[in-house]
Amino acid sequence: MTDNLFFFLASLTLLCALMVVVSKSPVHSVLFLILTFFTISGHYILLNAQFLAAVNIIVYAGAIMVLFLFVIMFLNQNEERVKTSVVSKVTGTIAGGLLFVVLVAALKDATVRTYDPATFNSQIGMVENLGKVLFSDYLLPFELASVLFLVAMVGAVMLGKKEAGEKHF
Template identity: 50%
Template sequence: MMTTLFYILSAITLATAFLTIFSKNPIHSAIYLVLCFFSIAGHYLMFNAQFLAIVHIIVYSGAIMILMLFTIMLMNLNKEDEKNKSVLTRIAAVVAFGLVAFVLLATFVKAQPQLEYKTATEDFQSIKVLGKVLLNEYMVPFETASILLLVSMIGAVLLSKKEHING
């Protein structure tokens, strides 16, 4: 039963992830991404991580997707208004993508797996314990993520501003 449910959720996750990438309409792409997030939350429920599943739905499917939809609507993505990119720009984008992919691949290959796993005596499903761990041991990554979200939101607003040409 659980194996069948896992395969169904995995198929939904993969299908909606590919539809997110290959969809021509940005609104449809955002909706497919929400469906992908819900199926990932289903995986969390299968792992008996109810708190993580609920937070995932609230944060990703709620807040992040609303932010993305506002960004899409602010930018007014129309194909007619889009300028054609030069060949040099496209080649630079492919080279940049290749370099980033190479660095990530090299990092994953060189990473040493942790051979010994420590078992924790605390229940990390507890909100109290999770809050202590998040705001003590992982304070810097938590704050870095919040700064990253703030910078991306400011960048989206700046990109959406129309430049006035005097003349």
């Protein structure tokens, strides 16, 4: 049951992710990206990480993608489609193929680490355990990340601030 669900979700994820790249209209791309986030949240739930699943939906699908959609909807959709030249297509294909070869070479000998049933804790993804781990073992990285966000926020406010003598409306 879980296996089938995983393969179904994984193929759906790959299909949606592919459609993000293939779609001609940017709005369709964004909508497929949102679907991709949903399927990734499905994976989190299969891994018993409900908190991550919910936060992934709230932050990425609920907030960031809305802003993406916002910007793209304001772009003129009747614009002439940019023609890509043959040279860039050929170079793109070659670069992509090379990257694929490197990936295959790197992952060829890799083994998937299996879990140890003796020490495995299936409740590790629950919000309570996650909070305890975040505020004890990983306190420093957690606080550093929050400082980073604060800095980014201050920067955004500085950029958006009205300068002296400037009038918008």
